[in-house]
Every structure is written in structure tokens, then in C-alpha cells.
Amino acid sequence: MSLIHPQAHYTPYRSAAGGWGSARSVMAILWREQALATAPRALLKQNKPKGFACVSCAWAKPGDPHGLEICENGVKATAWELTRHRTGPAFFEAHTLTELRTWSDHALEQHGRLTHPLRYDAASDRYQVTTWEHAYREIGAQLRLLDPQQVVFYASGRASLEASFMYQLFARAYGTNNLPDSSNMCHESTSVGLQESIGVPVGTVTLADFEHTDCIFFFGQNVGSNAPRMLHPLQAARKRQIPIIIFNPLRERGLERFVNPQSPREMIGPESTVISTQYHQVKIGGDLAAVTGIIKALLAMEREALASGRVSVLDHAFIREHTQGFDSLCQEVDGYSWETLERRSGLGRAALEAAATVYARSEKVMVVYGMGMTQHRHGVENVQMLVNLLLLRGNFGKPGAGICPVRGHSNVQGQRTVGITEDPAKVPADTLRALFGIEVPPNKGLATVDTCEAILDGRVKGFIGLGGNFLRAIPDSPRLERAWSDLALDVQVATKLNRTHLVPGASTWLLPCLGHIEIDRQDGVVQAYSTEDSTGCVRGWLGTNEPAGEQLRSEVAIIAGLASGTLGDNSRVPWSAWRQDYALIRSAIGQVYPEIFHDMESRMWQTGGFHRPVAVNQRQWPTESGKAQFVAPRRLNPDDDVLHEPIPRDVLQLMTLRSNDQFNTTVYGYDDRFRGVHGTRSVVFLNRSDLVRLGFAAGDWVTLRTAVEPEVVREAGPLQIIGYDIPEGCAAAYYPECNPLVPLWHHAERSKVPAAKSVPVTLHRAQPSAAQLARAVPARDQVR
Template identity: 50%
Template sequence: MSEQKIEFYDGPAGGWAALKSVARHLNEQGVAVKGAKTLLHANQADGFDCPGCAWPDRDHRSTFEFCENGAKAVAAEATARRATPEVIGARTLAEWAEASDHELEATGRLTEPMVYDPEADRYRRTTWDEAFALIARELQALADPNQAIFYTSGRTSNEAAFLYQLFVRQFGTNNFPDCSNMCHEPSGSGLRPTIGVGKGTVTLQDFEQADCVLVFGQNPGTNHPRMLGELRAARKRGARIVSFNPLRERGLERFADPQDKLEMLTFGSAAISSHYFQVKVGGDFALLKGMCKRVVELDDEARREGRAPVLDAAFIAEHTCGFDAFAAELREQAWEPLAEASGLSRAQIEQAADLYVASERVIACWGMGITQHRHSVKTIQMIVNLLLLRGNLGRPGAGACPVRGHSNVQGDRTMGIYEKPAPAFLDRLGEVFGFEPPREPGVDTIGAIQAMLDGRAKVFIAMGGNFAAATPDTAATWRALRRCELTVHITTKFNRSHVVHGRQALVLPVLGRTEIDVQAGAPQGVTVEDSMSMVHLSTGMNAPASEHLLSEPMVVARMAVATLGDGRTPWLQLAGDYAAIRDRIEAVLPDFAGFNDKVSRPGGFRLRNTASERAWATPSGKAEFSTHALPTDGATERAAERRRDVRVFTLTTLRSHDQYNTTIYGLDDRYRGVYGHRRVVFIHAADLADLGMKAGDWVDVTSLHAGTDGGELQERRAERFLLVEYDIPRGCLASYFPETNALVPLESFALGARTPTSKAIPVVLSPHGAA
């Protein structure tokens, strides 16, 4: 375990420190040689897709297509450690509940199916046949198929996801909460009505042509390290990289590319951001509206003076609707509220807009710093507005780029993992497989938790992920899971969700992305879709961690056979030949025509994106400007109005550098200078002084939820956090999840997307242990 210390990090992101970290993690997992060989097959034409983030692969022929956090994910999957039934059964679940998330992860790969023994309060070995029989009994005993919840993680392959949604819909429900509900749901909800697709419009080739990249609410140095290579290359050829983020993040400042031999030999690095604006937490909507206002004002001024227009008038006239109303509202908007809400001065907002105007080809990227807010959908639509003003959609070097997290979270949605499926998709699914799919919308993640709490849902089945740790309002979520008759987790590693279980519980181990998958005597490959709609093949190369592991498609097929019988769908035949699954996908989804042929080519293929072709699949047939007033119902302001006796801050949750989603690889956060700690709160020095506190003090954090209906103020508490002085806007705090998920109310979510507001939590600080 690392020494506990806080130590400023002044090096670049990447570089030798990243390689040293990779070597350390490979050694810790006992796979130094095997892991190094495995990494050389990551993101290769004949290799496996990295089980980490969804950033696209630049070159499937490179011998070095992985990043530090991808290497940690590979090392964790290829680990020599084994979480056998004897290892897990050596402790009661009450004892495992006291372990940290890092300790749970460190047990290693699960090797055999396990069932909960309530008398012993332990997991014990079971057989696959017994496990599937238990699942079938509980599902068949339900009075209504909607009493079952089927969760999906972003690591699930296209083939497994397609079979999963087919099984569940044949069972009779659309209850498909998934990890999109907790991260990028607002991206789809914001983009779909404005440009006609719920995905980003750019490719990696657009990054080669852009002369400006805007980065909103994102820390690629930790969350998508390979993205830094594209930003570095763009900056080196003269493009502006303009970053908007509350914290000063090292990965947005400097980067040393481990693939650049000269840079590594000379200990050099490259600047990333040409301009850095520290918007306050939750201030992005006001910033973006201010930028749009400035662009319109510059155009008005240019026209008055007879100069060339600033707006792309031809594009606006031919391809958009709603501009006149949008521009009129901007002209009426006062500057002072925009500056106050953004945390920037008017001059800074104007400078950012001027950089945009001075650029011909602009890409706008964003992450969960944008999506996990109450008004995230409106904020994303304001990003679209900004791009539309100068025609920066549907042409080379320009467009929208939501940077998604887990490796196939976008592909899962494409495959039909969605609680509100399109009627056309259901029509075709029913035609191909000869059944009538359910039409009633299912529950999302928030709805699933509420249904379990209310007793409306009795069975919870998770295809991967760590639901108990990833979700908001930890106490409520755990109560919900414990009310279930049966919880089932299909997974590779032991985690928090396996400790928070129903009356009956199963843990079912499956093959990992790096492992050889042989079905019916033939090796199989699965497919994934990255953030830029590229679909490619992934083939494992390591021997399975245990002879008892099944593939995810086979687990789904055997659940289906046990629950539904053979019926009209040849479940086991499909699970024995993934090419046959892809044939069925092609039959249901027109964009996958020629699927098996296309995916056999190195690099795969790109799904059609109508917005990138300037074909707008909206009711009007055009891209839509969205007019939104500046929100005045801020959660922090509401809480402060109710609690005038204390200083109310806005807390944003984030990942450490030794973390991916809820998977904790270690206890260090190198770029932020935190070692051996996870329970920390980052705070501005002046705010520390105002509180009469100092860095190194221990505090408790209490969230204050004041609903818009004026009801009773709700408080949630998380205890014992270390104060760390950091470069963050005044009035803002930051801390890691899942430790702070307990502070996020279940009732606080994005309007129009229901994503938890984990990036904007009103909180107060108090000395730890104070009455």
C-alpha cells in the first residue's frame, strides 16, 4: 500500500511516470511477462479491444495502442490472483462488507459460479445448471415480467447485448437500466432532437483537420488518456485547445507521449491547452450561452460596419430552424447574470468566444462534467447551438464529440439496451424472431432503484458492472437491492454489488475481453462500438482464468433456455457461433448490412451518422436551434437560502487516477498529488481560511437537498475526509466517487435524462466527529 501523503505533482501527464505505473500494476497482479505480452495485442487488428474506455483506436497496426489506465484494466483482468469459492467463502458477507472497494477488487478473478448460503452468510460453490434453474424459477414465479430488472454494463459486447435484450423482451419487459443512465444519457437526449442522432458526429480524422478543439467538463489525462495523443498532435500543428474545467488538471496542461521516443529520451513534453478557463462547477450553461451571445453580437457589429459576417448565414438558412428566436433571446440576455453563473468574467467569456470565431473548423468535446447536472440536456443543446452558428457540424474537422466512458456503452444502446426502444426497432425485432415485443417503456436506473424500494421489482440481474457502487443515494440503493428475492451478477471480479445482495444471490463468472473464447470447437471474436461509431472485432489471446468460465453470450443463452424453453429462437446455436448472432443483428438493424464481412477488415467499419452528412433526422428535417433561459433554480442556491447559518459549497465527484469507473486499482491519484488516500476533499485556499480550517484537517461532508417544491430539507452524511488545498474555483469542492455517492439524492437528476446530479451537490463541511 502506498505511503499516505499529499505531494504536488509537477511532471507532465503520461511519460516515464505512466510507464512506471504500468510496470508496477503488472507486477502487483503477478503478470509482468504475461501482461506485457497481452498489452501488445490491445487494440490490434488481430487482438482484443481494450476493456477500458471507449476512445477510438488510431492505428490497428501499431505495436503500442494502449494507455496507462487501459494497461491497469488489462492487468486487472489478466491477474494471477484467483477469487475461488474457498477464498470468497472464507469470510462471511458481513465481514466482506467491511472491506474497501480496493480490497474487494484485489481478490482476483472469479473462477466458479457461487450461490449465497443465508445460514452461513457466505457464498459457496454451485453448478451452472443449478444457477440457471434458480434464475428460471424466480423469473417464472413473478406475477408480471416487469417485476424483473435487467441491468447492463458498458463492457458487454454487441453480441451479448443483442442476445440479452432479445431474451428479456421475449420474457416480456423493457426494464433495461444501464450505465448510460448514469453518465451520457443527457448527450443522447440533447443531441437527438437537435441534430437527429444521439451520438457524436466526428471521427479521429476530423481531429487532424480541426484548428480548434473545445474541451468541456472532461479530464482526459485520467479518464481517456489516449485522447491526449490527438490533442497533442493538434496543438503541435497549431490548433487551439481551449479547455473549460473547474480543476486545473495536469492532463489538460502538459503531456509526454510514451510512443514518442525522442520525447521520452529527452524527458520532454508538449503543452496541451492553449487556453484554460476555470468555470465554476455547474457554470457551463451560462458560459456557453455567453459565448453564443458574443458570436451573435460580433456578427451584428460586422454587418453594421459592412464587414464579412461572423455567422455562417448560408448554412443557417439551408440547414437549421429556430435561429431568429434564438438570436433574439440572446440579444435580450444581460451579461451580468451570465458572468456570475459561470464563475468567469465577461471578458473571459468574450475571449473564449473570440477564439471560437477565429477558428474555421471546431470540434466540441465533453464528458461527465457536463452530463451529471440538473440542466445537462440544455447545456449540451447550447453546445450544439454554438456549433450551428458557424456551420461546425457535418463538415471535415468540425462537429460534436461526447466522449463516452466504458468501452461498449454506446454499442449496447445501439443493440437495443434501452428502456424506451423505438417502435421501428421493436417491429423489426418481432418480425425477425416471430414474437410480439413488449411496448410499454421500462425503467431506467433511477426507476429501477425506486421499483425495488417499492417492492414492484423482485429480481435484479446485472450483466457486468457494479450497480451498488455506481448508483446515487447509496443507502437507498442498498436497501433496494436487499429487498429483492434474487440478485444475479454476471461478472469477472468480486465487487461491492456482490456483498449487497437479495434474499437469494448468485455470482456468475464469465470470460474477460483478453481471453480466448472457444465455442463449438472454434475461437470466437466479439464486436464493440467506440465513441465515434466505429465497430470492430475483439479477439482474446490469453487462456481463460478458469475452466469453469462461460462466455457472456452463453450465459444469456442458457438463462433463456432455462426460463423460456427452446421456443423459436435457437439460443444455444447462436451462442455457439457469434457470426450467427451478427447475422441476426444485421437482419434487425439496417446499418449493419454486411456485418460479418465489414467487421473482418482491420479497423472494422463506421456506422452511418446522418448528422455528419448534414442529413437531419428531425421532424423538421433540419438541425434545430434550442432557446433556453438561464436557469435560476440552482441546488446550491436553494440550499443556501434554507441554511443561512452555514457556508454551502458545490461538490463535484470525480475519479482518482488509480480508478476506472467504480474499479479501484490503487490508492494514488498521481496527477493531483494524492498518495495512499481516497477520502479527500479538494478545496480552494481562501475557502479554507474562511472556514478557519487548514489543509490536513479531517471533516465530515453533509449534503443538503432542497427540492424545488419547497419540501423538507434532506441531509445525507459522509464522514472523515481529508482537506486538500487545490486550484479549484472558490465555493467549489471535489471528491472521489463512490465514496461520495451517498450524498447524491435519488430525487436529484437531470431534467429530460434522469442522470444523477453527481457533479453538483450542495454540501456543508464540519470538523470530523463534531456534534
């Protein structure tokens, strides 16, 4: 199964985000997945009251939804789950795992929904059908033989609040805090940075703030592909003449122009809404320097204002009453020259002063950011510098102001709220002991990078995966694949087949679960579930479509079965009763986390749901000092402990990115419409000047190699070069194909988020296969 489509080509995209391009893409996937009969009815209820939450991103769902509260990628996720294609017993009788490992990620998942519980048979190299009772009993018996400290409970971010709460209770009742999750790979820098700076690990912005803001700053987030429904409040803000200032290495179409595909007037007219009022193509890894430059400009403006008797630029009353560390920040920022900041950021002084000028004129400012800020060696400092910028003018605790991290998977923030964490200090241990007799282990468990290290050195013997495609999502993936077969127990809960399922341990189980679009009946009674979105809003939801197969079980039912099979009568948790009635789980969540989830059963159904309390919005700071903390940047080089200056001329900084046709590791197709790439993912985007100086040409084939730790060969390719609008010295290529380039140790300090947005690489000429050459992007497309 090739990674390249027979009709590969490159055509720069000239249209706005949304519009007819989005409409055509939606129809294409509904047709391809044979979901035209099932999906339309579901889409009418997607993100709606008494409907289901989108299974894709975690962006907020409005209390007064549009007629269709959907986006292009949300429709793709729904069609992907409601596909009529099935991967049943006959498929596994026909294919060995050795053969399936030659298939692409796209081909594996597109084959369809899993339908039966499966156990791997090493003798035939095939999955064979088993029963749920046998699976629960055997997995439980094997877990009892393992040391709990050698077993990992991974959560992908797709599970409901109810399932996530049960999952972490199961792990702790079993005896471990080994609860890594997808947040470890994306927004842990947010959790660490915000907690230290303002005392809460989550954002402070709600959807209502978009209606009151005077200015929006965007850093490292591609709204057009990763959270397209956000384009609606952004469009509304622009129609109110609100400035939106973008810092991003690539010119992403969703951050430039938008046509609302649900507006007949916009669809038939020639106009589009211009989203960005300033667009600054910051160098990869240059965000810290860019924000430092904005603050440096603000401090200069403040001194000029004081010298001339004008009104202060900074909010000194707020700074005095609510913050600490202001003088240290000023001293650190003043120590950087403009020459250094321009070189590090890749932006001119005039650009940074222009952004600072708009900020200074705005009374209510929001900062929106994504993994372009968090997946760096200094990801925590990136987040804290954004907080510094907001603190200077008191942009917390008032409508229209605050910080807004854009989370990824549908409930990745919510699962943290109900206890998915490796840190026992963040768990109400006394309450769990009193209610369930669970003794929370005192030692800190394994996060994602820790888990990978422990698998490599043999300390982890058992792995349970609640969704996700772990082996494709992690850094240094080839090394981890080779070590995976040493696991004694490997249990995967999933809706579709993926790469992780094809690398078996000694005992491997594949358990198919219901999707959140499907009706969840327990003993004939329909059950509801709940999620928390990026803005901390909790809502109740109901599946709308019939399950893909009679053998599918809900995540709650699977967790209950595994827990009962493992713990038996030694548990005070009523697993069976909870499986029968999810309201009992929500009642328990309210008992364990009363400040957030009191009266959850009724509040989750009120219009718009309910928001978790965020003390910062009342200008209360749950930090050690009781105040918000200015945190001065210690250094600006994104890889100062990896590459020392002068950086070799042939080394480029690579960022991994998603295409328009994927979500996380799920690849819906081979088109990246907004970047003009069709029919292939085997490309690398390079600055045209870099091509000339390094002796390459657009259309050449290269292998990328990591430019550090030369004794370990890390490479990806062959990839075809596309000359692109990207800052000099930078490169971009697709995730997860380029995860092999990211060393496991190349992660953010303190948060351990893999630094996939800034990887030093070199280019090496490569000879593609005959099949790749036959299906390459034609040379004529490369000279546009």
C-alpha cells in the same frame, strides 16, 4: 480493510501527463497483479487488428495503430483482468459476506478473478459452489414465478455487441422493457439533447476529424485519466498549431501538458507538448453560462461586422437552410447581462470573449465533452448549448468539425445501438416479431433512476446484472443497499467480487464470466466479438490469453443458458446455436439493423472497422422539422429548483470525480498522481479562500452533508481537506465514495442522469478514527 494507505501524503504534481510517471505506474500494477508474464504479450495485441479491445474506456482505436496502442489506464485494466490472483471456493469457505462487507472496494477486487458459479447460502452467510446447469434451471424457474414487469435486466456497458443483442432479446422475450444501463448514469443527457437538436443520439466526430480541424473546444472531460489515448491526436493537433480551449473547474494535467511515453526522444528530453492554449476554470455548474457568454460575444462581433461592412462572423446561409430557432436563441442570449454571465460561470467577460474570438477565426471546429456537462440538473441543456455554438458557424457536415461526446465503458454506446434501451419506441418491434416471434411490450420500461425508485418502494423483485457494481455506482447508495435484501432474485454476472455481490437478496447467484482479453472457445471453436466505440466505429476482436479458470463461461453462453432455462421451448430464438457460433448472432443483428450492420461479418474486419451512418455528416437532420434546432437556455442556475438565491454562504457545489488510479467503480489503488494525492481517497479538494472564510484549515477533517432535504441525512466522510486550485464556492471529492450525497431525485431533467457533478453540500467538523489519524496526510504537506 481501510480506505487509507499507511503512507498517505500530498505532493503537487509538477510533471506532464504521460512520461516517466505513466511508465512507473504501469510497471507497478503489472508487478502487483503478478501479470508480468501474461500481460506484455497481450498488450502487444491490445486495440490491434485480430487482437482485443481495451476493456476500459470506449475511445476510438485507429486503423493504423501505434506500436503499443495502449495508455496507462488501459494497461491497468488489462493487468486487473489478467491478474494471477484468484477468488475461488476456498476464499468463500473462509469469509462470510458480513465480514467481506467491511473490506474496501479495492481489496475486494484485488483479491482476484472469480472462478466458479456460486449461490448464496443464508444459513452460513457464505457463497457456495454450484453448477452451471443448476444455476440456469433454478434461476429460470424463479423468473417464471415473477411478473416480468418486476424484473430488471441491467447492463454495465462492458458486454460485446453480440452479448448485448442477445440480452435485450432475452428481456423482451421474457416480457419486459426494464433494461437500464450505465448510459442512464452518464451520457443519457447526450442521447436526449443531441436527438432533439440534430436528430441523432450520438456524436458526429471520427478520429480522422482530428487531422482536419482548425480548433478544439473541451468541456468537462479529463482526458489524462479518463481517455488517455486521446492525448495522441491532441498532441498532433497542437504540433500543427491548432488552438485547444479548455473549460474545466480543475486544472487537469492531461489538458495542460503531455509527454508521449512511447517516444524515446520525448522521454529523454526536457520538453513536453502544451495541450491547452486557453484554460478557463469554470465554476461548477457554470458551463451553461459560459457557453451563453461565448455566444453573446459572437452575436456582438456579428453586429459590429455588419455595421462596418466586414465579413459576417456567423454562417447565415447555413443557418437559413439547415436550422430553426435562431431568432429565439438570440433573444434569450441578449437577455442575459454580462454581470449575470460572469457571476454564474465564474469567468470574466474577457475570458469568454477570448474564446469567442478564436472560435470566430476558425473554419472547422470540434467540441469535445464528458460527464462534466451531462451530470447536471440541466445536463440536456448543456449539451444543446454546445450544439448551438457549433450551428452558429456551420460546424457540422464538414471534415474537422462536429460534436464529440466521450463515452465511458468499452461498449456502452454499442449496447444501445443493438437494443439495450427501456424505450420500446426505439426498438424495431415489427422486425423482432417477424424474425423471432417476440412481442415487444408496449409500455416504457425502467431506466436506472426508475429502477432505484422501484426497488425502494418494492415494485422490483428480480435483478439481473450483466457486469458492473450497481450498488456502488448509483446515487443515494446507502438507502438502496438497505432495500436490496428485499429482492426475491439477484443474479450477477461478473469477473471479480465487488460490493453489490455482498448484499444478498432472498435468492442470490454470482456467475463468473470470461474477460474480453481471454480466448472464447465454444465447443472447441474460437469465437470473435465486436464493439462500437465513442465515434460510432464497429470493430471485430479476438481474445488472446487463456481463461482464468475452466469453469468460466462467456457472456453469450451465460445469456443463452439463462434464456433457455427461463423460456424453454417457448422461444423461437436459437439460443444454443448462437452460443455455438457468434457469426449467427451477427447475422441476426444485420437483419434487425440492416442500415448499420449489413455485411457485418466482413466489414468488422476491414482496416479500421466501419462507422455507423450519421445523417448529420451529410447535413441531413432526422428531426421532426427536418432541420437542426437551436434550443434557447431557459435558466442558468444549475440548481434553481433546489437552492434559491441568495445561496447560503456555507453551501458549496460539490463535483464527484475519479482518481488517476481508477476506472468507474473499479479502484486500482490509492494514488491520484496528477492531483498529487498518494495513499488515500479520503480527501476533499477545496478553494483556499473558502477554507479561511468558513473557518477551516488544510488538513482538517470534515464530514460532507447534502444541503437540501434536511429531513434525510446524507453524508460522506470523514474526509481530510486539501487546499487546491478550484474555483471559489466549489468542492471536489471521489466517486463512488461520495455517491451517498447525491439524492436519487437530484438528476438531469428529461434524461434522469444523476447530477453528481453539482451537489450542494455543507462542511461539518469530524473526528476521524485513530487509524485514520495515524495515516492522515501530514500537516507539512498541506502548506505547499
